[in-house]
Amino acid sequence: MKLSTVFLLAALGFCAVYAADVVDGEVTDDAPKNSQEDDDLTIGASPDAGLAFHFVQPSDANVVREFYTGKPVKYLIGFQNKGEKDFVVKYAETSFRFPxxxxxxxxxxxxxxxxxxxxxxxxxxxxxxxxxxxxxxxxPVGLVVNVHYQDADGNVFVNNVYNQTINIMEDDSGFSGETGFLFIFFVALSIGGLYLSNQFLSKLSRKSGLSKRRVVEQGTSSEVDFEWIPRDAVKNKEKRSPATVSPKARKSAKKAD
Known part of the structure; x- marks a missing residue:
């Protein structure tokens, strides 16, 4: 056997020992479960029990055997009691194995x-x-599903209802719950930023308008542009308006009289 093959098998064995359960936030050690499960599997199935297995999500998993990461995988287990004694279905174990x-x-x-x-x-x-x-x-990974049950006499049985190699595909839909939350968050942040910018610009324009108004009210200009007034109107106004005479000139005129 090549040295690289030995290292590969050793690494896979190391990963198998420290693999953990990540569903529902629970973590379990695999080493004791492996030995227990192997012992249970030697018991075998009961001849009075009939079991069936079927994937319901994704719907085509029964044919193509492909799952996508981040998407739920759901299956059904049918249990039929063909005997004369009660059975109690205890639990089902699902695991990924080396293909x-x-x-x-x-x-x-x-x-x-x-x-x-x-x-x-x-x-x-x-x-x-x-x-x-x-x-x-x-x-690819191996998917194994075992069902544990017992009869009325306390005899324990284990049925292997699924044992196939499946392909795990990457979810390329580009949208997830986390992505959607981030999208909504950034949209809300953008709207809030636009609102605050609008309020700031509105206050700034109001202050600028008031300052312009004050400058116009306080300031005066002595220069008048008469270019826009017709020349005829200016001449008529000069003729109608009496000449301005100072008070001293009026007194001098009276004394002379």
Missing amino acids: TDHSYHLQNFTRGEYNRRVAPKEEVTLDYGFYAHETFAGR
Whole structure:
């Protein structure tokens, strides 16, 4: 075996030991779960139980086996009691495995707790959902779903209802809840900025108008532009207006008389 292959297998084993469950904010260690799950799988399925598996979201996952990061994956599990004793469906375990060796765990999701009693000749449908993390984008992974249940005598059974390699695709829609929130935030920020700028410019224009008004009221000008007045009107006004005579000249005129 090549040295590079040995290093690759060692690295994958290291990742499997420290893989964590990120669904619903819960974190679980994989090492004890692997040994427990392997022991449970040796028990096998009950001949009196019939199980079915079907993806409901995305709807074409049953055919193409492709999931997108950041989008929900939902499936249904059908359980049929074909025997004469009650069954209790305890929980379902969902996990990502290394595609070429499903004994290596990449991620364990929060298990679906059901504790659902199924009477003889009765059928029930159970559901579960998870999100594929963006770190798995662009790579194939093994998806394994195991259902744990027991009969009325306390015998424990495990059915492997799904064990296939799937492809995790990157979500290229370009829109998410976080993107939408940021978009709304920046729009609101822009509107607020425009409103404040408008208020500031309005106050500035009002102050400028008042200062201009005060300058016009206080200042006077002795220069008059008569160019716009017709010359005839100016001449007629000069003829009609009496000559201005000073008071001293009037007194002198009276004495002379």
